[in-house]
Amino acid sequence: MNHSSERLWTSSFITLTLCNLLLFMGLQMTLSTLPAYAEGTLQASSVQVSLVTSLFALSAIASRLFSGKAMEKGGRNLLIFLGLAVSITAVIGYYWAGSILALLLLRMLFGIGFGMASTAFPTMASDIIPIRRMGEGMGYFGLSTSLAMSAGPLIGLSLLQGPGFGSLLISTAAALVLILPLSYRLTRKLPAHHKEPAAPPVAEIRGGTFRRLFIPCLLNFLLSVSYGGLLGFLALYGAEAHLEHIAYFFLFNAVAIVVVRPLSGKIYDRFGPPALLIPGSLFIVAGLLQLSFASSTAALFPAALCYGIGFGSMQPALQTWMIQSVEPRQRGTANGMFFNSLDLGVAIGTMILGSIALYTSFGVMYRYSALAPVLLLLIYTTLLIAKRYNRQKPAPKNSTSHSVAK
Structure with missing residues (x-):
């Protein structure tokens, strides 16, 4: 066995993970703060606030x-x-957005740029990571995403409530600018004209890849619905429930993710997706329900830990599942579908949950958002039971041609 080919922590992998961390940090620092800014400064309605994210x-x-x-x-x-x-251009433009329409247009511009970079980095990671350590490697790489999704809102809200909106934008732009020299160094190390192998025929994609990726995409979509509620409305929920330090939720959430991510990758490699998706769903439900009844900063601690353990273990499991479900030439497609299902869940989640909050309250809204991981759990366990039943189903006695290899 070539031991060097099994190395995970190469300089390219470390640089790539750092680039991904900074990219998602730049996203998350504004994703949770711009809705509050739109409502407080631009007098946006609840529907307009949800559009900032969606x-x-x-x-x-x-x-x-x-x-x-x-x-x-x-x-x-x-x-x-x-x-x-x-x-970077969109982030700088936020400072001069004097109306909700201008802000929404800039958010769409930022989405276009972010969609480009966020497609390239994960696909590069799946090419660099040794096949036999894919679950562990994507777990560590995904840790950069989850850590940014937790630490980014904390930093963003602290900057918005402290130095102000200008400091928030400067810090966000700086995080994105730092990626430029790192990416230049990374692309010089890897093949200069790195190219995904030719795409398979349309018939093959429709009949194979899309079908294999549909279930993990659906589960990832449901997982992201509740996260959209956190990104879009947690700051507003803090004001409603008189929680002065609501940003601590993201801090405690980050701690849980940092602890669980390295372990979840190894659990995935050994036991597969069920060992993470089933308990992870239960942790997320518990976290959302605790959050909806929180009346003090101390109450945020168990809520954030539960949500962080669940989200931090489920998200990399779903991404690795999708990558391992396709041929190497189709990893770009798998990563694109993973992030598209994530973004679609966030978009639809913020719109639906924002409408619920408009007629109820943010606390009630978070209780409704717990239905998404419950549905995820029901769908996945039903599929597991059906798959196990089909495996145990005896083959026809009069034919040997229908036997299936396990």
Whole structure:
């Protein structure tokens, strides 16, 4: 066995993980703060506040459809640097957005740029990570995403409530600018014209890849619905429930994710998705219900830990499941579908949950959001039971041609 081929922590992997961390940090620092800014400064309605998040997510989805084709044609470097340039331009433009319409247009522009870069980095990671350590490697790589999804809102809300909106934008732009030299160094190390192998025929995609990825995409979509409620409305919920330090939820959530991520990758490699998806769903339900009844900062601690354990273990499991379900040439498609289902869940989640909050309250809204992981759990356990039943179903006695290899 070639021991060097099994190395995970290469310089390329470390640099790539850092780039991904900074990219998602730049996203998350504004994703949770711009809704509060839109309501407080631009006097946006609840529906308009939900559009701040959902329009970004929808534009990122549309961008990835183009980005997947560009990856197949060897346009990796173009996606990275053009995507970063567009994202930085949008962040700078937030400062001069004097109306909700201008802010929404800039959010769509940011989504286009983010969709480009966020397609390239995970696909590069799946190429670098040794096959036998894919679950562990994607767990560590995904830790950068989850850590940013937890620490980013904490930093963003602290900057918005402290130094102000200008400092928030400067910090966000700085995080994105730092990726440029790191990406340049990374692309020089990897093949200069890295190119995904030729795309399979349309019939093969429809009959194989899309069918294999549909279930994990659906589960990822349901997982992301509740997360959209956190990103879009947690700051507003803090004001409603008189929780002055609501941003601590993201801090405690980050701690849980950092602890559980390395373990979840190894659990996945040994036991597969069920060992993470079933308990993870229960943790998320518990976290959302505890959050909806929180009346003090101390009550945020168990809620955030439960949600962080669940989300931090389920998200990389779903991504690794999708990557391992396709041929290497189709990893770009798998990663694109993973992030598209995530963004679609966030987009639809913020719109639906925002409508619920409009007629009830944010606390009640979070209780309703717990239905998404419950549905995820019901769908997945039903599929597992059906699969086990089909395996135990005896083959016809009069024919040996229908036997299936386990």
